[in-house]
Amino acid sequence: MTTTAQPTTVRFTKGQGTGNDFVLFSDPEGDFDLTPDRIRALADRHFGVGGDGVIRAVRSENHPEGRAILEEDDAAEWFMDYHNADGSAAEMCGNGIRVFTAYLLEQGLATLTPGETLSIGTRAGVRDVQLNARGFQVDLGRWRLDDEHPEVRARDLHAVRPGLGLSVGNPHVVVALATADELAKVDLTVIPIIEPAPLEGANVEFVVPSDPLVADGVGRITMRVHERGSGETLSCGTGAAAAALAVRYYAGPSAPDQWRVDVPGGTVGVRMFATEDGEHVSLSGPAELVFTGELAI
Numbered sequence: 001m002t003t004t005a006q007p008t009t010v011r012f013t014k015g016q017g018t019g020n021d022f023v024l025f026s027d028p029e030g031d032f033d034l035t036p037d038r039i040r041a042l043a044d045r046h047f048g049v050g051g052d053g054v055i056r057a058v059r060s061e062n063h064p065e066g067r068a069i070l071e072e073d074d075a076a077e078w079f080m081d082y083h084n085a086d087g088s089a090a091e092m093c094g095n096g097i098r099v100f101t102a103y104l105l106e107q108g109l110a111t112l113t114p115g116e117t118l119s120i121g122t123r124a125g126v127r128d129v130q131l132n133a134r135g136f137q138v139d140l141g142r143w144r145l146d147d148e149h150p151e152v153r154a155r156d157l158h159a160v161r162p163g164l165g166l167s168v169g170n171p172h173v174v175v176a177l178a179t180a181d182e183l184a185k186v187d188l189t190v191i192p193i194i195e196p197a198p199l200e201g202a203n204v205e206f207v208v209p210s211d212p213l214v215a216d217g218v219g220r221i222t223m224r225v226h227e228r229g230s231g232e233t234l235s236c237g238t239g240a241a242a243a244a245l246a247v248r249y250y251a252g253p254s255a256p257d258q259w260r261v262d263v264p265g266g267t268v269g270v271r272m273f274a275t276e277d278g279e280h281v282s283l284s285g286p287a288e289l290v291f292t293g294e295l296a297i
């Protein structure tokens with residue numbers, strides 16, 4: 001992998017949350033020239049470290065988008081500078097923010113004890129993280145149903161399916177399928193075609209409701225995802241939240257506000273709850289730091 005900038009050594013940590021994996025490094029002053037070439041070099045599974053995304057920890061005051069976030073909440077000391085494996089920037093990453101939190105704690109850059117909240121700046125706004133029984137819980141903020149009702153065509157789906165467009169800080173289109181067999185057969189090695197095509201692209205989730213849909217008051221679904229900028233991944237946290245919101249929408253008013261979402265890389269929890277500024281959705285799940293190293297890019 002070639003880069004146009006002079007090679008420089010990055011001390012990185014590899015982390016994962018339900019198999020959604022990231023290369024993390026800290027750049028408190030925000031002076032590292034993080035070019036798309038360098039992001040691709042770090043994320044490359046053959047020639048680099050390998051990951052679905054690259055996350056840089058920058059002090060909010062030292063990042064242009066971080067500074068804007070400080071106006072919203074000056075407690076967000078750290079900005080999660082998230083990039084997909086193809087070098088594109090994304091507004092938010094639900095698995096990534098848990099792994100980012102674990103990284104900040106491990107590096108001694110932040111502290112978080114049970115009952116406390118750690119506010120983190122993201123391109124989608126400030127997001128609050130807490131410890132919980134699954135690992136970490138993050139308030140993804142207010143969600144939004146998009147006006148357009150797109151159609152989705154994926155290889156081996158044999159038909160164009162209706163999708164539901166939702167934003168949980170970043171864009172998603174959720175497609176409900178009837179059976180686990182149908183879900184297994186969808187070929188996500190190619191990008192699903194969405195029509196009308198969202199201007200900024202979208203993550204596409206294929207979801208199958210469990211039978212029964214609700215057990216012990218918790219809704220259950222299984223999901224696979226094609227992530228914008230990364231391809232099929234083992235998990236997508238914001239995608240799990242979007243999928244649970246879509247299935248609750250389809251299921252109607254009796255559907256629960258608590259969901260368990262099974263993804264190829266594990267299980268995450270999703271909860272919808274009322275706040276003064278409208279309904280929020282939260283995500284909970286594990287975060288693990290796997291190894292550290294250095295790479296010249």
Ligand SMILES: N[C@@H](CCC[C@H](N)C(=O)O)C(=O)O
Pocket residue numbers: 020053084089090091092093094095096170171203227228229230235236237238239
């Ligand atoms: N895997 C993430 C989402 C990462 C960003 C996404 N690919 C996008 O471009 O919006 C998650 O766990 O939410």
